[in-house]
Amino acid sequence: MSFTAQIASEHPVAYIIDDDDDFRRSLVLLLESAGWRVQGYPLANGFLHEQIKLKPGPLLLDLRMPGTSGLDMLEAGLIDTRRFPTVVITGHGEIESAVRSLKAGACDFLEKPFPAQDVIKSLESGLAVLRSANHPDGRHAGNFDAVGRLTRREAEVLRGLMAGLAYKVIAFRLGISARTVEMHREKLLRKLKVSNNAEAVRIAVLAGVEPMPK
Amino acid sequence: MEECLRGILYISESCLSGQTVVNDVAKLIDASRRKNAAMDITGALVFTGERFAQYIEGPVLAMASLLASLECDERHRQMVVHFDHRYQERKFMGWSLAYHGPSLYIARHVEGIVSSSGHAREQHVNRMLRLLKGLSDETIDNEHSTNSGTSAEQSS
Numbered sequence: 608m609s610f611t612a613q614i615a616s617e618h619p620v621a622y623i624i625d626d627d628d629d630f631r632r633s634l635v636l637l638l639e640s641a642g643w644r645v646q647g648y649p650l651a652n653g654f655l656h657e658q659i660k661l662k663p664g665p666l667l668l669d670l671r672m673p674g675t676s677g678l679d680m681l682e683a684g685l686i687d688t689r690r691f692p693t694v695v696i697t698g699h700g701e702i703e704s705a706v707r708s709l710k711a712g713a714c715d716f717l718e719k720p721f722p723a724q725d726v727i728k729s730l731e732s733g734l735a736v737l738r739s740a741n742h743p744d745g746r747h748a749g750n751f752d753a754v755g756r757l758t759r760r761e762a763e764v765l766r767g768l769m770a771g772l773a774y775k776v777i778a779f780r781l782g783i784s785a786r787t788v789e790m791h792r793e794k795l796l797r798k799l800k801v802s803n804n805a806e807a808v809r810i811a812v813l814a815g816v817e818p819m820p821k
Numbered sequence: 822m823e824e825c826l827r828g829i830l831y832i833s834e835s836c837l838s839g840q841t842v843v844n845d846v847a848k849l850i851d852a853s854r855r856k857n858a859a860m861d862i863t864g865a866l867v868f869t870g871e872r873f874a875q876y877i878e879g880p881v882l883a884m885a886s887l888l889a890s891l892e893c894d895e896r897h898r899q900m901v902v903h904f905d906h907r908y909q910e911r912k913f914m915g916w917s918l919a920y921h922g923p924s925l926y927i928a929r930h931v932e933g934i935v936s937s938s939g940h941a942r943e944q945h946v947n948r949m950l951r952l953l954k955g956l957s958d959e960t961i962d963n964e965h966s967t968n969s970g971t972s973a974e975q976s977s
Contacts, residue, residue, distance in 0.1 A: 692923075702948060702951045702952055702955060703955065705926055705952070705955075706952065706955030706956055709920065709922070709924060709926075709927075709956065710956065713924075714922065714923050714924060715923065715924045715925055715926055716924065716926040717926065718926075725925070728925055729925055732923040732924075732925060733923070735923065736923055769847075769850070770854065770917070771850075771851050771854050771855065805847070808847050808851075809843055809844055809847050812843050812846055812847045812850075812921070813843045815921075815922055817918075818850065818917060818918060820915055820917055820957065820958075821854060821858065821915040821916065821917060
Protein backbone atom coordinates (compact mmCIF):
# COMPACT_ATOMS: atom_id res chain seq x y z
CA MET A 608 0.00 0.00 0.00
CA SER A 609 1.29 3.46 -0.79
CA PHE A 610 2.00 5.98 1.92
CA THR A 611 -0.95 8.14 0.96
CA ALA A 612 -3.30 5.17 0.76
CA GLN A 613 -2.22 4.09 4.23
CA ILE A 614 -2.90 7.37 5.96
CA ALA A 615 -6.17 7.80 4.13
CA SER A 616 -7.40 4.30 4.93
CA GLU A 617 -10.27 3.71 7.31
CA HIS A 618 -8.23 1.64 9.70
CA PRO A 619 -5.17 3.71 10.44
CA VAL A 620 -2.07 2.01 11.85
CA ALA A 621 -0.62 2.89 15.24
CA TYR A 622 2.36 1.51 17.16
CA ILE A 623 3.00 1.02 20.85
CA ILE A 624 6.34 0.56 22.56
CA ASP A 625 5.82 -0.30 26.23
CA ASP A 626 7.53 -2.95 28.35
CA ASP A 627 4.45 -3.39 30.56
CA ASP A 628 2.79 -6.41 28.91
CA ASP A 629 -0.62 -6.01 30.53
CA PHE A 630 -0.81 -2.32 29.80
CA ARG A 631 0.33 -2.76 26.21
CA ARG A 632 -2.11 -5.59 25.49
CA SER A 633 -5.06 -3.77 26.98
CA LEU A 634 -4.18 -0.65 25.01
CA VAL A 635 -3.96 -2.71 21.80
CA LEU A 636 -7.43 -4.13 22.48
CA LEU A 637 -8.86 -0.73 23.28
CA LEU A 638 -7.47 0.85 20.12
CA GLU A 639 -8.48 -2.07 17.92
CA SER A 640 -12.03 -1.76 19.16
CA ALA A 641 -11.85 1.91 18.14
CA GLY A 642 -10.90 0.91 14.59
CA TRP A 643 -7.11 1.17 14.68
CA ARG A 644 -4.72 -1.50 13.53
CA VAL A 645 -2.11 -1.67 16.25
CA GLN A 646 1.32 -3.21 16.46
CA GLY A 647 2.81 -3.52 19.94
CA TYR A 648 6.48 -3.80 20.90
CA PRO A 649 7.73 -4.73 24.37
CA LEU A 650 11.18 -3.41 23.52
CA ALA A 651 12.42 -0.32 21.75
CA ASN A 652 14.84 -2.35 19.66
CA GLY A 653 12.09 -4.32 17.95
CA PHE A 654 10.56 -1.14 16.65
CA LEU A 655 13.86 0.54 15.80
CA HIS A 656 14.96 -2.41 13.65
CA GLU A 657 11.72 -2.44 11.73
CA GLN A 658 10.84 1.26 11.51
CA ILE A 659 12.37 1.78 8.11
CA LYS A 660 9.96 -0.68 6.50
CA LEU A 661 6.91 0.08 8.65
CA LYS A 662 3.99 2.09 7.35
CA PRO A 663 3.89 5.59 8.81
CA GLY A 664 1.55 6.01 11.75
CA PRO A 665 1.37 7.54 15.20
CA LEU A 666 3.51 5.91 17.88
CA LEU A 667 2.76 5.59 21.58
CA LEU A 668 6.08 5.52 23.37
CA ASP A 669 6.68 4.67 27.00
CA LEU A 670 8.89 7.28 28.61
CA ARG A 671 10.65 4.93 31.01
CA MET A 672 11.74 1.47 29.98
CA PRO A 673 14.60 -0.76 30.98
CA GLY A 674 17.43 -0.41 28.49
CA THR A 675 16.76 2.36 26.02
CA SER A 676 14.07 4.63 27.43
CA GLY A 677 11.56 6.36 25.22
CA LEU A 678 13.03 9.75 25.99
CA ASP A 679 16.55 8.53 25.18
CA MET A 680 15.33 7.27 21.83
CA LEU A 681 13.66 10.57 21.02
CA GLU A 682 16.52 12.73 22.18
CA ALA A 683 19.02 10.65 20.26
CA GLY A 684 16.90 11.12 17.14
CA LEU A 685 16.45 7.34 16.72
CA ILE A 686 12.76 7.67 15.87
CA ASP A 687 11.71 9.19 12.58
CA THR A 688 9.06 11.43 14.13
CA ARG A 689 8.00 12.74 10.73
CA ARG A 690 6.81 9.24 9.78
CA PHE A 691 5.86 8.24 13.32
CA PRO A 692 4.33 11.23 15.14
CA THR A 693 5.15 10.26 18.69
CA VAL A 694 2.97 10.48 21.77
CA VAL A 695 5.04 9.94 24.91
CA ILE A 696 3.23 8.14 27.72
CA THR A 697 4.33 8.04 31.32
CA GLY A 698 3.21 7.11 34.78
CA HIS A 699 5.20 10.00 36.21
CA GLY A 700 3.87 13.16 34.64
CA GLU A 701 6.47 15.73 35.60
CA ILE A 702 6.41 18.93 33.61
CA GLU A 703 10.14 18.54 32.93
CA SER A 704 9.59 15.21 31.14
CA ALA A 705 6.80 16.73 29.09
CA VAL A 706 9.01 19.67 28.15
CA ARG A 707 11.91 17.40 27.19
CA SER A 708 9.65 15.10 25.17
CA LEU A 709 8.04 17.93 23.22
CA LYS A 710 11.40 19.55 22.59
CA ALA A 711 12.77 16.23 21.39
CA GLY A 712 10.08 16.09 18.73
CA ALA A 713 7.14 14.32 20.39
CA CYS A 714 3.78 15.57 19.14
CA ASP A 715 2.08 14.94 22.47
CA PHE A 716 2.51 13.76 26.03
CA LEU A 717 0.10 11.62 28.03
CA GLU A 718 0.01 10.83 31.74
CA LYS A 719 -1.12 7.38 32.95
CA PRO A 720 -3.80 6.61 33.82
CA PHE A 721 -5.59 8.34 30.97
CA PRO A 722 -9.19 8.05 29.77
CA ALA A 723 -9.61 6.08 26.53
CA GLN A 724 -10.77 9.13 24.64
CA ASP A 725 -7.55 11.02 25.46
CA VAL A 726 -5.25 8.43 23.89
CA ILE A 727 -7.50 8.22 20.84
CA LYS A 728 -7.56 12.01 20.50
CA SER A 729 -3.77 12.15 20.73
CA LEU A 730 -3.42 9.43 18.08
CA GLU A 731 -5.87 11.24 15.84
CA SER A 732 -3.93 14.45 16.18
CA GLY A 733 -0.76 12.48 15.35
CA LEU A 734 -2.52 11.20 12.26
CA ALA A 735 -3.49 14.75 11.37
CA VAL A 736 0.18 15.73 11.61
CA LEU A 737 1.03 12.96 9.12
CA ARG A 738 -1.73 14.09 6.78
CA SER A 739 -0.77 17.74 6.91
CA ALA A 740 2.85 16.78 6.27
CA ASN A 741 1.67 15.15 3.08
CA HIS A 742 -1.06 17.49 1.96
CA PRO A 743 -0.39 20.83 3.66
CA ASP A 744 -1.73 23.08 0.95
CA GLY A 745 -0.23 21.10 -1.86
CA ARG A 746 2.30 23.78 -2.52
CA HIS A 747 4.73 23.10 0.29
CA ALA A 748 4.35 19.32 0.40
CA GLY A 749 7.77 18.69 -1.07
CA ASN A 750 9.68 21.34 0.78
CA PHE A 751 8.24 20.25 4.11
CA ASP A 752 10.35 17.12 3.67
CA ALA A 753 13.20 19.31 2.54
CA VAL A 754 13.39 20.86 6.03
CA GLY A 755 14.40 17.42 7.25
CA ARG A 756 17.17 17.28 4.67
CA LEU A 757 18.84 20.50 5.76
CA THR A 758 22.24 20.12 7.36
CA ARG A 759 22.54 20.94 11.05
CA ARG A 760 24.06 24.34 10.21
CA GLU A 761 21.41 25.18 7.66
CA ALA A 762 18.72 24.22 10.17
CA GLU A 763 20.37 26.46 12.80
CA VAL A 764 20.46 29.37 10.38
CA LEU A 765 16.81 28.75 9.53
CA ARG A 766 15.96 28.85 13.25
CA GLY A 767 17.83 32.16 13.46
CA LEU A 768 15.82 33.56 10.55
CA MET A 769 12.61 32.44 12.28
CA ALA A 770 13.66 34.44 15.32
CA GLY A 771 14.16 37.48 13.10
CA LEU A 772 17.82 37.70 14.13
CA ALA A 773 20.34 39.69 12.11
CA TYR A 774 22.89 37.60 10.17
CA LYS A 775 25.60 39.03 12.40
CA VAL A 776 23.80 37.81 15.52
CA ILE A 777 23.20 34.34 14.05
CA ALA A 778 26.87 34.22 13.10
CA PHE A 779 27.92 35.12 16.62
CA ARG A 780 25.62 32.52 18.16
CA LEU A 781 26.91 29.78 15.88
CA GLY A 782 30.52 30.86 16.13
CA ILE A 783 30.84 31.32 12.37
CA SER A 784 31.23 34.35 10.11
CA ALA A 785 28.31 36.38 8.77
CA ARG A 786 29.52 35.43 5.29
CA THR A 787 29.13 31.74 6.13
CA VAL A 788 25.65 32.42 7.50
CA GLU A 789 24.79 34.07 4.19
CA MET A 790 26.10 31.00 2.37
CA HIS A 791 24.02 28.61 4.49
CA ARG A 792 21.02 30.86 3.95
CA GLU A 793 21.36 30.69 0.19
CA LYS A 794 21.70 26.92 0.30
CA LEU A 795 18.68 26.44 2.51
CA LEU A 796 16.52 28.71 0.36
CA ARG A 797 17.51 26.59 -2.63
CA LYS A 798 16.76 23.34 -0.79
CA LEU A 799 13.36 24.63 0.32
CA LYS A 800 12.73 25.93 -3.21
CA VAL A 801 11.83 29.42 -2.05
CA SER A 802 13.14 32.81 -3.03
CA ASN A 803 13.09 34.72 0.25
CA ASN A 804 13.44 34.41 4.02
CA ALA A 805 9.74 34.95 4.76
CA GLU A 806 8.78 31.91 2.64
CA ALA A 807 11.47 29.81 4.33
CA VAL A 808 10.20 30.86 7.76
CA ARG A 809 6.65 29.95 6.81
CA ILE A 810 7.73 26.44 5.83
CA ALA A 811 9.79 26.13 9.00
CA VAL A 812 6.76 27.02 11.15
CA LEU A 813 4.69 24.49 9.22
CA ALA A 814 7.35 21.85 9.78
CA GLY A 815 7.35 22.54 13.51
CA VAL A 816 10.87 23.96 13.66
CA GLU A 817 11.47 25.97 16.81
CA PRO A 818 12.85 29.48 16.39
CA MET A 819 16.24 30.23 17.87
CA PRO A 820 15.85 31.97 21.24
CA LYS A 821 16.45 35.69 21.02
CA MET B 822 14.75 51.43 44.41
CA GLU B 823 14.79 48.97 41.51
CA GLU B 824 12.43 49.53 38.63
CA CYS B 825 9.18 47.65 39.16
CA LEU B 826 8.14 45.00 36.66
CA ARG B 827 4.65 43.75 35.97
CA GLY B 828 4.08 40.15 34.85
CA ILE B 829 0.84 38.95 33.29
CA LEU B 830 -0.50 35.64 32.02
CA TYR B 831 -3.54 35.81 29.80
CA ILE B 832 -5.46 33.33 27.72
CA SER B 833 -7.57 34.19 24.70
CA GLU B 834 -9.41 32.52 21.84
CA SER B 835 -7.78 32.57 18.45
CA CYS B 836 -9.53 34.23 15.54
CA LEU B 837 -6.96 32.88 13.10
CA SER B 838 -8.42 30.27 10.85
CA GLY B 839 -7.91 27.79 8.09
CA GLN B 840 -5.58 28.26 5.18
CA THR B 841 -3.67 31.28 6.38
CA VAL B 842 -2.91 30.19 9.95
CA VAL B 843 0.70 29.21 9.35
CA ASN B 844 1.34 32.47 7.58
CA ASP B 845 -0.44 34.50 10.25
CA VAL B 846 1.48 32.82 13.06
CA ALA B 847 4.81 33.47 11.34
CA LYS B 848 3.86 37.14 10.94
CA LEU B 849 2.63 37.39 14.52
CA ILE B 850 5.88 35.94 15.92
CA ASP B 851 8.00 38.24 13.84
CA ALA B 852 6.02 41.37 14.77
CA SER B 853 5.76 40.46 18.48
CA ARG B 854 9.46 39.79 18.74
CA ARG B 855 10.36 43.21 17.35
CA LYS B 856 7.71 45.08 19.29
CA ASN B 857 8.45 43.36 22.61
CA ALA B 858 12.18 43.81 22.26
CA ALA B 859 11.65 47.52 21.60
CA MET B 860 9.46 47.83 24.70
CA ASP B 861 11.79 45.75 26.89
CA ILE B 862 9.07 43.14 27.34
CA THR B 863 9.98 39.47 27.68
CA GLY B 864 7.96 36.28 28.05
CA ALA B 865 6.59 33.41 26.04
CA LEU B 866 3.60 32.50 23.90
CA VAL B 867 1.84 29.20 23.41
CA PHE B 868 -0.61 28.65 20.58
CA THR B 869 -2.76 25.52 20.66
CA GLY B 870 -4.60 26.27 17.45
CA GLU B 871 -7.68 27.23 19.46
CA ARG B 872 -6.22 29.41 22.16
CA PHE B 873 -3.31 31.65 22.91
CA ALA B 874 -1.68 31.60 26.34
CA GLN B 875 0.91 34.27 26.83
CA TYR B 876 3.07 35.35 29.72
CA ILE B 877 4.59 38.80 29.35
CA GLU B 878 6.61 40.88 31.76
CA GLY B 879 8.21 44.30 31.60
CA PRO B 880 8.19 47.85 32.92
CA VAL B 881 4.77 48.87 34.23
CA LEU B 882 4.16 51.60 31.64
CA ALA B 883 5.26 49.47 28.69
CA MET B 884 3.02 46.66 29.94
CA ALA B 885 0.00 48.96 30.14
CA SER B 886 0.58 50.07 26.59
CA LEU B 887 1.04 46.49 25.32
CA LEU B 888 -2.08 45.31 27.14
CA ALA B 889 -4.10 48.12 25.60
CA SER B 890 -3.00 47.10 22.13
CA LEU B 891 -3.54 43.38 22.85
CA GLU B 892 -7.08 44.11 23.98
CA CYS B 893 -8.01 45.49 20.60
CA ASP B 894 -5.99 42.99 18.56
CA GLU B 895 -8.39 41.32 16.13
CA ARG B 896 -6.40 38.10 15.92
CA HIS B 897 -7.92 36.98 19.20
CA ARG B 898 -10.95 37.56 21.42
CA GLN B 899 -12.16 36.81 24.96
CA MET B 900 -8.83 37.80 26.44
CA VAL B 901 -8.79 37.02 30.17
CA VAL B 902 -5.91 37.85 32.51
CA HIS B 903 -5.35 34.96 34.93
CA PHE B 904 -2.23 36.22 36.67
CA ASP B 905 -1.07 39.77 37.31
CA HIS B 906 1.87 40.40 39.63
CA ARG B 907 4.61 42.93 40.35
CA TYR B 908 8.24 41.86 40.59
CA GLN B 909 11.74 43.18 40.78
CA GLU B 910 13.30 40.40 38.74
CA ARG B 911 12.49 38.95 35.36
CA LYS B 912 11.51 35.32 34.88
CA PHE B 913 12.23 35.40 31.13
CA MET B 914 15.30 36.86 29.46
CA GLY B 915 13.76 37.09 25.99
CA TRP B 916 10.46 36.69 24.20
CA SER B 917 9.68 33.62 22.16
CA LEU B 918 7.06 31.34 20.76
CA ALA B 919 7.37 28.53 23.30
CA TYR B 920 5.04 26.12 21.55
CA HIS B 921 2.80 25.89 18.54
CA GLY B 922 1.73 22.40 17.68
CA PRO B 923 -0.76 19.60 18.03
CA SER B 924 -0.11 18.66 21.66
CA LEU B 925 -3.31 18.06 23.61
CA TYR B 926 -1.21 17.96 26.77
CA ILE B 927 -0.48 21.65 26.29
CA ALA B 928 -4.10 22.33 25.32
CA ARG B 929 -5.29 20.58 28.50
CA HIS B 930 -3.02 22.77 30.61
CA VAL B 931 -4.49 25.85 28.96
CA GLU B 932 -8.06 24.58 29.47
CA GLY B 933 -7.19 23.79 33.10
CA ILE B 934 -6.63 27.47 33.78
CA VAL B 935 -9.69 28.61 31.87
CA SER B 936 -12.03 26.18 33.62
CA SER B 937 -10.83 26.67 37.19
CA SER B 938 -10.84 29.38 39.80
CA GLY B 939 -9.26 30.34 43.09
CA HIS B 940 -6.46 28.18 44.43
CA ALA B 941 -6.86 25.51 41.73
CA ARG B 942 -6.40 28.16 39.06
CA GLU B 943 -3.27 29.44 40.80
CA GLN B 944 -1.81 25.94 40.65
CA HIS B 945 -2.68 25.61 36.97
CA VAL B 946 -1.11 29.00 36.31
CA ASN B 947 2.09 27.96 38.10
CA ARG B 948 2.30 24.80 36.01
CA MET B 949 1.72 26.82 32.86
CA LEU B 950 4.52 29.22 33.80
CA ARG B 951 6.87 26.27 34.33
CA LEU B 952 5.83 24.83 30.96
CA LEU B 953 6.37 28.15 29.20
CA LYS B 954 9.74 28.55 30.85
CA GLY B 955 10.82 24.99 30.04
CA LEU B 956 9.68 25.12 26.45
CA SER B 957 11.28 28.47 25.76
CA ASP B 958 14.58 27.76 27.52
CA GLU B 959 17.34 26.80 25.18
CA THR B 960 20.99 27.13 25.76
CA ILE B 961 22.77 29.04 23.05
CA ASP B 962 25.42 26.39 22.69
CA ASN B 963 23.45 23.33 21.74
CA GLU B 964 25.92 22.04 19.18
CA HIS B 965 26.44 18.81 21.08
CA SER B 966 23.14 18.40 22.82
CA THR B 967 20.37 16.51 21.12
CA ASN B 968 17.49 17.81 23.19
CA SER B 969 16.97 21.02 21.27
CA GLY B 970 14.79 18.80 19.15
CA THR B 971 13.50 20.00 15.85
CA SER B 972 12.79 17.42 13.24
CA ALA B 973 15.27 19.22 11.03
CA GLU B 974 18.12 18.73 13.44
CA GLN B 975 17.33 15.16 14.21
CA SER B 976 17.62 14.01 10.69
CA SER B 977 20.68 16.01 9.73
